[in-house]
Amino acid sequence: MIKLANYTQGQWQEGTGPGTTLYDPVLGTALASVDAGGLDMAACYDWARTQGGTALRALSYAERAALLKQIGQVLQDNRDKYYDISLQNSGTVQNDTAVDVDGAIYTLSYYAKLGGKLPAHVHLEGESQGLARDNAFASQHIEVPARGVALLINAFNFPSWGLWEKAAPALLSGVPIVVKPASATAWLTHEMVKDVIEANILPAGALSIVCGRPEGLLDALNALDMVSFTGSADTAASLRGHRRIQHDGVRFNAETDSVNSALLGPDDSDAAADLLVREVVRELTIKSGQKCTAIRRIFVPESRYEAIAGAIAAKLKTITVGDPRKPEVRMGSLVSRQQHEAILAGIAQLSHHCEILFNGSTEITIQAEAGSACVAPMLFGAKDPDTNPLVHQVEVFGPVATLMPYRDTEHAFELVRRGMGSLVASVYSEDPQFMAQAAIRLAESHGRVHLVNTEVAKVQTGHGNAMPQSNHGGPGRAGGGEELGGLRALKFYHRTAAIQASPDILNRLIQNAE
Template sequence: MKKLANYVQGRWQEGTGEGTTLYDPVLGTPLVKVCAKGVDMAAAYDHARTQAGPALRRYTYAERAGLLAQVAQVLQASRDNYYDISLQNSGTVKNDTAVDVEGSIYTLGYYAKLGSRLVDGQVHLDGDSTSLAKDNAFASQHIEVPVRGVALLINAFNFPAWGLWEKAAPALLSGVPVVVKPATATAWLTHEMVKDVIEAGILPEGSISIVCGRPEGLLDALNGLDLVSFTGSAETAATLRQHPRIQHDGVRFNAETDSVNCALLDPEATGSDLLVREVVRELTIKSGQKCTAIRRIFVPEASYDAVAKGICEKLQGITVGDPRNESVRMGSLVSQTQKKAVTEGIELLAKHCDVLFDGRTQTSMQVDGNDHACVAPMLFGTRDPDNLALVHETEVFGPVATIMPYRDIEHAYELARRGMGSLVASVYGEDTDFLAQAAVRLAESHGRVHVINSAVAKVQTGHGNAMPQSNHGGPGRAGGGQELGGLRALAFYHRLAAVQAAPEVLARLAAQ
């Protein structure tokens, strides 16, 4: 069986161990192996810092943007291969793969376009200078300069393509080399994309490296001037934060973690059709395996039954199973491990909530045998959300959501906040004043607020889609991090410093 090689120190290296086998989650057939045993991470980071970093920084921002555009072209040329790998390794239908693959290419193109407009140079001024002495004889100017370390990108299993490039694009545009550590279960697609880019010879050697599997010393060999950008579970993020390199040495750490995102229907229930459609879409895209998926649905008490019925009726038309079957609309989870976790979560919710739609008995399943990772959508409900902490604290990372009634809008905001920090909340209605108020009230505990009325119904980008123009991240449980958001993404890969000097020195800085 093919073993995926790691690319570090400017060359491909196979791991020296037996490795871990990746499987087709629908058919159960073995695909490839990954192994990082024997990879010298200290040498890998050192090569990236000392060789790739200086080479990248010799380019201007606009020139690096041009490199990103070429990377996007390389990926575009191999789209069909990526779709095939995703079908086998992630078990996703074509439309779901598009969210991952096409989304990654779009994000690269977006940062290539943004970067082409940046003023050339190694220094970016942050605001105007501020006087520190009489007659402005001594002043302070904040500047941003690219980090001279390496960025370790640790990615989740659900978006092996987009998860890579949404981090790598702003890092490379900033002139910072990256080492990619994809989630093992779906590492094949990430590996194939990186391999195609390396073989194209677009980037300076070592600008992008990849390690698949579990290397020893992944964080041990970092230093205080390096960076880690992580996507995954809150539990894993908490473990990483305790590592000495992060906790004591100050390695900059950004985390985007799981959260119990919500959808809120306005008190007049005027956006119920919009909410129903979006909830069903979020339950089924990627089989609900999105950190941004809707997990909690808040509706006025008087609308609870009608909205629940509307969601259930649409879910009845969903066919789940083997994505090779053209009648299948929703594929599988990525692995048997994930199926076990989601199944256990469903059983837990079923003990405490009403089962309003039971995909186990109400969904058409088009797949052979039982050795598959397919799980049908489930809709739960509770009429007492105040006294059931479980629904605000537990995320089942699959096609699962819970609907809850609220008494008045203040009660709805309180319920939303009990998620203790989420990536996204969406609001549905037609009252402009209410929608604006809701956006402000929800922004305090959510990284993004997606506001929908009939005027934008056909053009809105989707509750769960993280667009590069908008912030991706959230407070509290969601990790406290920030990604994307246009040029804001570059801030993580730059250092902010205050320069205190004579006005003529600061003027020379500005001239650079």
């Protein structure tokens, strides 16, 4: 069994505690162990700030972008190895691994290209604004790299993409990172970090990794550091309550679970209905529904409820679930037995409040040995969503979704909003006026609104795919954070200041930024 050592202060260090074991979720075999006992987190952060941060800030944006390109190449060169690790540690089929591994490589490539076009060292935000008569004294906002360390706390479902979608804008900004992967699937994250460190691409201290649960993870941060978190809303609330964040002002970004929606328009389009059905099935099965952006609630006109239920069930019945080593299997397992038990508990909870429209446990034979973490997809129905608050509140983080009817457009928008903040809503219709209306009405409670008709059916990027060009995050329950979105992602790792001075000094500032 492999011991996943921690990399801090320029060296690999094994923990001094008993550690936590990582398992193959299908076969149940022990794969690796993580342990962060005895680590000096204050020394880890200090090394990152003084060594890594200083070296990164000495480079231009274009030079840091070149480092991202090199990292992407290292990951590409080791892609087959990462696919094998993902299969063993996450139980994913190849298509699901591609979303994680290839998605990470694409995101790094995107930020490498984006960074190559930035000014040398300083971002100017807008134009200067006069503060005195004849513009004799003016104000210019600038953004400069933060001089703290960025702690990246990642979730178990995307051990590759979850790391690099945070790391790319942080490193491009000139901020050193300390990576804290979820223990259950830390092997892939660890292997990628190890490969990048051994390639000697980044300055010493720019990249550290801590596996397991170290003492003082947040305690050792200072007021000018940053924490970017992906995970459950409960964990995010616990982190927000920590003194370093609540009192000292450590910058905190959270992307948490949400009950994302798919909405079929009222225009009776069979083509739009087919697109919705296809996307719902895809979102239920990709990574076994273990995506923070997965469709959890499906809203359709009352007149189409039965037909859509039947269409989704018919497609789900064709899905093969089980051991991803078997070529015929299209949907693998959950990442652990712990998640398996949590999903079954969530299914039981929804069963008490909803009708079962498709029961994968009876309709699909799981092609894996007993004791695996595989769960077949489930589709529930709630014919009266107005009096069933649970379906708008409970997210079962697996292959589970609930279908609900709406009376009219206003009712549909009101039901979608009951999620109280989500990462994404997708809308399927052939009515452009309805689509435009949906975009405006849903934008207030969603980080992304994904509009699909037959015109874009073959090129649309998918309800659940968080593209680096677009905002990823959401208000309210979704955590209130923002990630990606092109250059928007860099703002979290920069500090904004208003420079008030004479036009001559401001002009010199502008010249130095170019």
